[in-house]
Amino acid sequence: MSTFVINRLLQAFLVLLVMSVLVFVGIYLVGDPISMLVSPEATDLERDAVRESFGLDRPIFVQYVTFLGSALQGDFGRSFLTGEPALQLILERMPATVELVGFAMFFSVVIGVPLGIIAGLRPEATYSKVIMTGSIFGFSLPTFWVGMVLIMLFAVQLGILPTSGRGETVQVGAIELSILTLDGLRHLILPALTLGLTKASLIIRVTRAATREIQAMDYIKFARAKGLSSSRILRVHLLKNVLIPIITVAGLEFGQALAFAVVTETVFSWPGMGKLLIDSILTLDRPVVVAYVLIMVLFLVLLNLVIDLLYMVIDPSSREKVRD
Amino acid sequence: MTVQSTSAAKPARARVDTPFRRITRQFFENRLAVLGLIILIVLTVPAFLAQWVAPQNPYDIGTLDIFDSQLPPLSKSSTGDITYWLGTDGQARDVLSAILYGMRTSLIVAFSAVAGALFIGTAVGLIAAYFGGAVDAILMRMVDIQLSFPAILVALVLLSVLGQGIDKVIIALIIVQWAYFARTARSSAIVERNREYVLAARSLSLGSRRIIFRHMLPNTMPPLIVIATIDLAHAITAEATLSFLGIGVPVTEPSLGMLIANGFEFMMSGEYWISFFPGIALTLIVLGINLVGDHLRDILNPRNAQ
Numbered sequence: 142m143s144t145f146v147i148n149r150l151l152q153a154f155l156v157l158l159v160m161s162v163l164v165f166v167g168i169y170l171v172g173d174p175i176s177m178l179v180s181p182e183a184t185d186l187e188r189d190a191v192r193e194s195f196g197l198d199r200p201i202f203v204q205y206v207t208f209l210g211s212a213l214q215g216d217f218g219r220s221f222l223t224g225e226p227a228l229q230l231i232l233e234r235m236p237a238t239v240e241l242v243g244f245a246m247f248f249s250v251v252i253g254v255p256l257g258i259i260a261g262l263r264p265e266a267t268y269s270k271v272i273m274t275g276s277i278f279g280f281s282l283p284t285f286w287v288g289m290v291l292i293m294l295f296a297v298q299l300g301i302l303p304t305s306g307r308g309e310t311v312q313v314g315a316i317e318l319s320i321l322t323l324d325g326l327r328h329l330i331l332p333a334l335t336l337g338l339t340k341a342s343l344i345i346r347v348t349r350a351a352t353r354e355i356q357a358m359d360y361i362k363f364a365r366a367k368g369l370s371s372s373r374i375l376r377v378h379l380l381k382n383v384l385i386p387i388i389t390v391a392g393l394e395f396g397q398a399l400a401f402a403v404v405t406e407t408v409f410s411w412p413g414m415g416k417l418l419i420d421s422i423l424t425l426d427r428p429v430v431v432a433y434v435l436i437m438v439l440f441l442v443l444l445n446l447v448i449d450l451l452y453m454v455i456d457p458s459s460r461e462k463v464r465d
Numbered sequence: 466m467t468v469q470s471t472s473a474a475k476p477a478r479a480r481v482d483t484p485f486r487r488i489t490r491q492f493f494e495n496r497l498a499v500l501g502l503i504i505l506i507v508l509t510v511p512a513f514l515a516q517w518v519a520p521q522n523p524y525d526i527g528t529l530d531i532f533d534s535q536l537p538p539l540s541k542s543s544t545g546d547i548t549y550w551l552g553t554d555g556q557a558r559d560v561l562s563a564i565l566y567g568m569r570t571s572l573i574v575a576f577s578a579v580a581g582a583l584f585i586g587t588a589v590g591l592i593a594a595y596f597g598g599a600v601d602a603i604l605m606r607m608v609d610i611q612l613s614f615p616a617i618l619v620a621l622v623l624l625s626v627l628g629q630g631i632d633k634v635i636i637a638l639i640i641v642q643w644a645y646f647a648r649t650a651r652s653s654a655i656v657e658r659n660r661e662y663v664l665a666a667r668s669l670s671l672g673s674r675r676i677i678f679r680h681m682l683p684n685t686m687p688p689l690i691v692i693a694t695i696d697l698a699h700a701i702t703a704e705a706t707l708s709f710l711g712i713g714v715p716v717t718e719p720s721l722g723m724l725i726a727n728g729f730e731f732m733m734s735g736e737y738w739i740s741f742f743p744g745i746a747l748t749l750i751v752l753g754i755n756l757v758g759d760h761l762r763d764i765l766n767p768r769n770a771q
Contacts, residue, residue: 156610167626274497277759281752283702285709286725286744293732293741304733400615404706408729419710422625434622438614445613 149449153442160438161212165205168427195221212435218428220421227432231414236316237307238413241405242398244320244333249340250391256341257348258375258383264353272345279342284401288335288408295331303328305410332409336402340394347390351383358382385456392448396441491764501756504749512568519562520547524717533557535731538738552738554727560738563724564746570720571747574631575700578638583693585639586646591677591685593647594654605651611644620703624712634713638700649692653685660684687765694758698751705747721747 179191192198196207208218217227256276260269296304308328310317319325355361356379364374403415410416414433421429492498511518521528532543534557540549551560593604611619620637627633657663658681666676705722707713714720719727721743728740 156613159610164622167622277755278752281698281748281755283705283722283725283744283747283751285706285722286740286747289725289729289732289740290744293737297733297735397615397617400618403617403621404710407710418621422621422712430622430625434618437618441613441615 149446156442157438161435164431164434165208168431169201217432220426220429222424222426227428230417230429231433231436234412234414234417237411238402238415240318240320241332241411241413242395242402244329245337245398246340246391246395248333248337249344253341253344254348254387257345258352261349261352276342276345280339284335284339285404285408287338288405291331291335302331307412332405332411336398336405340398347386348383351386355379355382388451389448392444396444488764495760497756498760501753504753508750509572512565512572515565515569519565521559521562523558523563523566529557531557535736551742554739560742564743567719567721567724567743568746570714570718571701571704574634574704575697577635578700579693579697581639582642583646586643587650587689590647590650591654591681594651594658595673595677608644608647616641620707624707629712629715631714631718634704634707638703642696645692646689649688650685653688654681657681657684691758691762691765694754694761698754701751
């Protein structure tokens, strides 16, 4: 178990290192940030002075090593645009994104798991077919367009929900949360619904497949033969085992949704880190883009590790495989 | 493999159920899959014939009449000779024509990207499966790493490096998708590798390239076709999303995603049709592909074949 964790951590470190080189070199090959930093009338001499002050005149290898050295100490450079530390900019925006994604995932599990189990228990029933066709429709809808249609319906036509921003927030420790105020919740509903819809469709399909598979297992047949009530079989024997693949999928999808929040945040002007990424890409604010990508990579690598560990806790049979 | 089939099969040859016939028959048995196919034909044929069937060329500035901008659906043009069935946008373009041209761009991008990813991914997967050992380990490690990053994030960062352009979107989508094909091709090729016909080909000392591409490839195709179909839907959505975010195709060749983005501000003022209808078109294409793909997966799954 501990060898497994150490192995995975080493691997994660290697992935981070490779990604940092790729991202750094890739991003630094694009455009000339100097044109964004100085006025168009600046003389060549002034341009060179700015270039030098940011260290952009040095060879890329030296720039990378300097960057890596400071990044390990938590310094990802300063935004070219605002002059604030890039890491701080991202961390300030992170709670908004995590809140949005968390709420969206909660929504998708709450909707997806019951519908998936219903469709899995009676795959031939008409209502099951309706659920499955609905789920195909659900993940065919383009997220950004759904967001726009929801805005049109609930904000423009009906005027009952706000279109942008987080609304009123409550300070909890160092972070601000929207979910605890009524106004914040009203701001959260549409973006979370938009983001959660596709995920719910996916959860439905995973749950249905798992339900069908587990229903054919001997221990379910045995439980039935023992005369246990079907609600007990459902709650104890089926649900517990259905949850194993769902946790994996929901965890992986959490990472996907975190990245995909870029789209939802753009539509709803949600002040999260995804919107920051798009703005930074469009304004060539390299340090912020690099910092965002590396933080995301770190987050995803850790997320995968946590899912694997969680998996071992719930599914005893997977522990055997690790030992080999 | 039993002996009796050799003598009994001959007279029955004429009515033998070939895999192709079986798949076609099973496909048309499912109403939803047929519906998906019909949706696709109805949308894509006019899109590829856009030059001839669209009421207007939306990118020929000369044909646009600025007095006709932002007209609601079913309006007549100021000259009275065109009916704007789906209305016009802020630049007086006929929304229906813009959708037809936009769909063409979206479809070309998606088809090229999936074809590229299928080609590269399949080659990598087959090579990994055939050679095994270190080659396999290294290639599959790359696939794992690639797949652990969300596609949209990789595409975003790639495009921020590559810049805008149809070719660049295609490259970014290939890079994002090849790994799915590699993984699928490998897992089905590993099963094939130990089959008797590969052993037979090896014992005839045929070259590895010939064994991989002439013998193993055809037998690994069914799952790859399923993935390719479903990936087509992903590619169309991904391209639309990137264009919506302003880093996909350039303004000169608008895809459906860009049309939707252009109509966003108008939606806020109630002029819904400018992005509502392109969105419907996008959803229907993706839905059509998913309906077809979902059923193809069921009938091409070897577990369900018998």
